[in-house]
Amino acid sequence: MTTSINLITPPGELLELIESARRPLLIAHIAPDGDAIGSLLAAGILLHYLGKEPLLACQDRVPVTLRFLPFQDQIKSDVRDFDPDVVIAVDSSDPSRMGAIYDPDRFYQAPLVVIDHHVTNVHFGDINWVEPSCCAAAEMIYYLMRALDVTPTKELASCLLTGLVTDTRGFRTANTTARVVGIASKLMEAGAPLNRITENALNSRSYDLISLWGRVLGTVQRDGGIISVSNERAMREDLNGIIRADGVVSFILGAYAAKVAVVLTELPEGKIECSFRARPGSDVATIALQLGGGGHPLASGCTVEGTLPDVRQQVFALLRETNAWAE
């Protein structure tokens, strides 16, 4: 028995623009994750296969855990010599996510295409393909690939599966539908190594990161349904420039009593980065949006000016306002 997948069709004007493009500039968001890099590389391989000359760009370096991906060493952080005829932003909910790569003065003649799955996307492109029902931007690149009638190579399939695996934390999030698992199965048939991807992208971390987890978890506290930790600058002085305690926010949400998990990270410049996760039934997209950030109902974030105690107070007040259980 062959299973068929209910495909989502990209907008016709997007397909036409891609077919006519010669030199697309593809941009992944700052502080890239597995979906940003996986979608960027997959889109790049796809466009290259179609005879285009794409340039792949990201302001920040590819995380060590994703350096097993094919062609990741070809991602540029400087695009000054490139003159694109179309710019495509992947997995980015607002223009600031493109960081220093996107220069509106230089690229004003090139249409800007947005391919994203965040419900908070502000539709900042000339063409906006936004599918909040998709678990990852990589799922959308899969539909794009199918719409363009391309059969995935092992490399393309590996990049797409990395996006699916990381944004669903190993097919465990609430938006992991049968369709997503069906796509993952097709990508494995094309040669994508699920176990290798999971081990690299989800299960590998530095000793410094584990040390930071230890210190950050030492601050854990529970207030009603809110479980929270703080990641202070002083905790990280001996940790070789590591900033974020990646993965902690999902881990602490596992507390039986938790409805919402909050990680407050003091950034080097003194601002506070807030990461939110919620169990199904609660919503943290609203609070992130109110504080100038974005994301999904169950996973969101923002960066706020102020000291850690002040931002904590502000965040907790907003959470109590928007969620009755938080009392």
Ligand SMILES: [Mn+2]
């Ligand atoms: Mn994503």
